[in-house]
Amino acid sequence: MSSPADYGDSTRSVHAGLPEAALPGQPFLPGPVFAAPYHLDPVAGPQAGVDGYGRPDNATRRALETAIGELEGGECVTFASGMAAVSAALLTQARPGDAVLLPADGYFLTRSFAQESLPGVTILLAPTAGPYPSFEGVRLVLLETPANPGLDVCDIASLASRAHAAGALLAVDNTTPTPLGQRPLELGADLVVASASKALTGHSDLILGYACTADPELAARLRAWRSGTGGVPGPFEAWLAHRSLGTLDLRLARQSENAAAIADLLAGRPQVSSVRWPGRPGDPSYEIASRQMRRIPGIVTFTLPSKAHVDAFLTASRLIAAATSFGGLHTSADRRAQWGDDAPEGLVRLSCGVEDTRDLVADITAALDAAAVVPGT
Template identity: 40%
Template structure:
């Protein structure tokens, strides 16, 4: 089942990577809580397992599943999205190299590149990822990587993956797409020319706000060999229970993404034209400048909605404080609805930089609760 790519998305999400245990018939992946594995003589590994940092029988099916749902060949699981990010950067870049990043990249990605990798002689240039010409102009002879988020976090800009892949490859660089916001159900970067799809599996893939993880998926065997070396050598791997929870979450990804998208669209209907809202930002909104590109490469537009408040920063803070169903918290992609102020929370690290986010911006992660309740909650918070 795990190797049959012709199956539909939900079939792969539920079955890829694991068949029922031949000994017990267990239909779910067992949690192998073992740090080491007995060998049949020196070097005689059973099933290829020797030490849990190197490989674990719960993690292995997850990695096969991740590859299958991204329509890739190789999948690697990590202890967090930032661990996956770090592995990718260290696998591709060397001192003196350059990369292009979105000018509204996730704060954690920006912080790692700006505060850590620049100390090792890596240079970067921010560029608007929705402007293919601007990305092309940001390229240098030393550019080895183009980093793409689409939709971006938190301004929900859209990059044309196929066009950006052409720019990167023409310049001799690799292109990675952080596919966290879209999920593999809504968008398939590898099929559009990306070299790597990256995820914080903490978000939509896990889907229940109960596990932290990350993933890298590629069709490039040489790249995967580098990922595997650092995954084992640096050791930022998920534990077996984390792998089990992530795989459990993936099984319902398609259903959840449809409900997230349904609910987000209803929230956007309320926000659009509301006197307290200066701007509503959603790729599915026809007024979004990148709506045509999003429509071309996404199945639907997901559960992330951003808005700017007409009353400025204080209005944004007050709005965040007044919601009742939307919980004030960082992260996203869980079944429950969350609200946050990026400038003071997830993107505080960008303050004073070229990537600083507007102070009147609020980000919503629209959950799968009853839509009428979510709309009523947002409405009362805006009008209080």
């Protein structure tokens, strides 16, 4: 008989965090536990292992953490948002006099938070594709791979080895690939952080983040930080997230299939000056991604000549929503420069949904045709 470790991705996703023995009359996924205080023993008071107060204790949250931990391969601590998880990782590790290395081309709010909120900490930046400086004297190396929005990929195992040799911890932002696309802890990372609002839950209906580690001491530090600062997710958000995990493998498969077709389409269009998708042969990250990743995510980044061309493209499309998040069921696109990100005016991050591939290809073809000639350009 197969053990859970031998199960495929869909089986693991469907059963993650659920009890092995099903009780008659009980739901597949118990409903959310809405509780602030819980009943205490009137004589003995609080007891270890028994829920007492909703900030540190919630059964629904624990079930989700068990599920994500099974998929990532470590102990999971959930947070109210992805940035809450990132800030917890930074603030529990970095002290005045330390140095932290961050991706120069990753999510810009991670850089701005570190630069503004870590007084006395030296912030170093390096592009995801390298070159990387010496890690001597660095306390924490944070990678984001594939990088958002440029989609460069770095070698996690190699950088983990370098970081550990220098006495540094290595953290990986795993938002874009999810644990079904990449398992950083197996590659030597000490910590995984992610926004679960994106592809992991995939329905564009909640805000959530998590950190995951195989180090019990690091997990305990993160839990203590979360309890002390109060950045907990609500029980309904945790329940929604757990409910969504069951279709993760199915959603990612269609999104990746759509991304492959759209990347090929975009590469053949004269008004598109660059196309990035790590799963496409010829992409600068293809070799590393093919070796390191279990599945390439459904994000394609491409560049049109100007903001006006992007505006015309999005206006003409019938299936693409203009939205800043990604990883959902619906295909969406975001012109990154509008957020102050260091990106060309015409750079678009396209998040492929689960629509039929042929419908998306036809819609994007028509939208590109409509945007090919923009008045005044």
